[in-house]
Amino acid sequence: MGEEVFLIDWILLNLTGRYRLIRELFSRGISTEDIISSLELGQEKLSLLRKKAGEEYKKAVDSGIELVPLSSDDYPYLLREISDPPALLYLLGEKVWLNGSFVSVVGTRKPSRYGINITKKIVSKLVENGIGIVSGFAYGIDTVAHMEALNGGGYTIGVLGTGVDIVYPGVNKGLKKEIIESRRGCFISEFPLGDKPEPWHFPRRNRIISGLTQITVVIEASLKSGAMITAGYALEQGREVFAVPGNADSENSQGTNQLIKEGAKLITSGEDILEEFNIIPKVSNIRPPELNPEEAIIWNILNEPRLEDDIISISGLDTGKFNVIVTRLELKGLIERLPGRMLKRRNG
């Protein structure tokens, strides 16, 4: 019962949204009740908030959502260091941030093929070396990052701009379920349950993305984009910003190139990030084992992503035979298919 009252108090504090003051008072060791009273909310407002907080608590318990108050030992310690940490985190899934280091990966909602490929490459290298991925669970780079982390057997945290019980964007419903069921990931949010994706939510949640990690990697971002806002927060919070360069004339890379100009570390691979953690990257086996001569032909032609028709004409194989070999290589997990009948080596 004491626990319940305690959590309801923290929900109440979270609902006031006065994070800076709350953090300040809390860090001085002031008790929860005293923090509430020092906020001087007024009797009427206080009882209204208390009632709402009680309902919130019940909803969370009913739907299996965990509540992590600022005072909890489990509260992500890097996040507690920022100037305005949420007073309370709603959590769906496992507290994976307790399991090791994380890096934030953010980028545009409309990535180019280059952006998608580089995200996969960087993320898979990171998770291969035991580093988890934090991102915003939006379309585009965010989705690729979460997916690749999950597929690579790593940890991943989605920071949502809605209540954690809301699926947004709707098309990621399956991915959300997969992440929860894998028990290797979670979703957190400062917003009350059932909160809809309001436009002003997203810039705010970006400070949590950067706040959760020491390093934020910006993959592809135009000048005015959420990823740039996240990078801005990271700098404010005294964290590091890494950026992946792109073509000077590509809209999607204007933001990242700008960051590099301003002094962000230029990275081109996962290894560049691992350096910061003093991790010597595991060497992935570049030369795949046991290729029969025909498979080797196609593997060798695929030193860069190529159109099927080109591979067929270069290799001189007949189309039926070619398709057989492609399936074999796919089964071995060596190559993958891209939309537009393109083939590429995996992580290559």
Added chain:
Amino acid sequence: MPFNLKGILTGMLAKVISATLSGIEGVPVDVEVDISNGLPSFTIVGLPDQSVQESRERIRSAIKNSDLNFPVKRITVNLAPADIKKEGPAFDLPIAIGILIASEALAPKMEEPFLIVGELSLDGTIRPVNGIISIAIMARDLKIPVMFVPYENSSEAALIPGIKVYGIKNLTDLVQFLNGTISLSPSEPARSIKINEFSGDFNEVKGQESAKRALEIAAAGFHNVIMVGPPGSGKTMLAQRLPTILPPLTEEEALEVTRIYSSAGLLPKGGGIIEERPFRSPHHSISLAGMVGGTSNPKPGEISLAHNGVLFLDEFPEFRRDVLEALRQPMEDGSLVISRAHGSIRFPARFMLVASMNPCPCGYLGDTKKNCTCTQYQIEKYFSKISGPILDRIDIQIEVPRLETDTLIRNTPGEGSNFIRDRINRVREFQIDRFKDGFRFNGLMTPREIKKYCRLNPPVQSLLREIIDKFHLSARSYDKLLKVARTIADLNESEFIREEDILEAIQYRILDRKYWEKKFS
């Protein structure tokens, strides 16, 4: 149905055999004419529609203008059986002959029963009518040995062996022939005619090797196909050439096709037999009736016109939902039944569906040059327009990317249609052997037949299981994969489905594959 084959009665009453169409089937109709004394009048009874009522005026003028006497008496015409709706002008000629017999201006010398159809113009010339081949088939089945038909239809009717068909140019000729004053010779069977506006060859398609191979497999096993690709990638070009590699129509199939086109009134002037596989490509704005056939007196729709051939639906998701859903039953049964107040009519509709669509609403998802501007939600919505049950009936799903110019230039021309067709013909023979029936193909196998003919030996079985796991295939796609693998094995002249056949088949099931469903996976 009481039906007097003798056809002719004496005195003031006459009976002539004629026929009408119900769907694409011929139905016999007795034309009875009674002439009696009384106030001059001319009545037609027996459920005639407007066009039959109007034939009174044509008949009166045609008889007068042929230098014959139109009786100034009380004329009653009955079209029996009275419960079938009669429409169209094909009764003009039999009614006119009936009147001439009843008024004793004509006494046929012919011993055998005969059947008459034809439209009259005012000067007594006889004009062609629709569906003559169906009527000829009916006549053969009812053992009516002689038919008098419009001259322009006669070679079409003569396609049916066992009946003597006389092509008649005008009323006078028929009267004189029946009276025995002139003689006519029976018509010769029609020559073959073309219906497809387009004919090309596969060697004109540069690149797109996988798509060409997939279409070869589709043609060999009569599998339905969906092609996904951006605008201008050559989907239409590929589809149009499909009829050139399909096995030629058998005699019976050719008759079926001709019959459908004849009853739809789509045979070119002069008629003839259709010996090429039809290729139909209706626009996506087509109505339900236009697609499956319909209106109160049902006419064959596009799916029947594509019978034994290819139905190409470009921009597949843009078709109206109800139109697409209506394809489901015919795709299963090979025919369509339209029920009307006066009974139901069956239209044959065994077609190979070739659908094409863009990968996303803007068309450029996966394109190497242009960026796609669609949101994931728009893409999902676009794909969701094709329902699962429809997709379930499409065995082969391929992607047709837009090729860059240097790829197009580098590629040498592909194989000609003739070579491909040779291979396909061989596969067809295997299939005839397998199913003991010329109309059956691998693509039309039932689940029971799949069990029987697509048995896998244990190593192949375990490979298939691995594939299903790896590529997250649904239980649904399992059967499709087996059917396609069966055809590939046939093309490779293998009795059993081997590993390679399965491995290749998986490449023709792109919509099952995860990389396609999620833009970023």
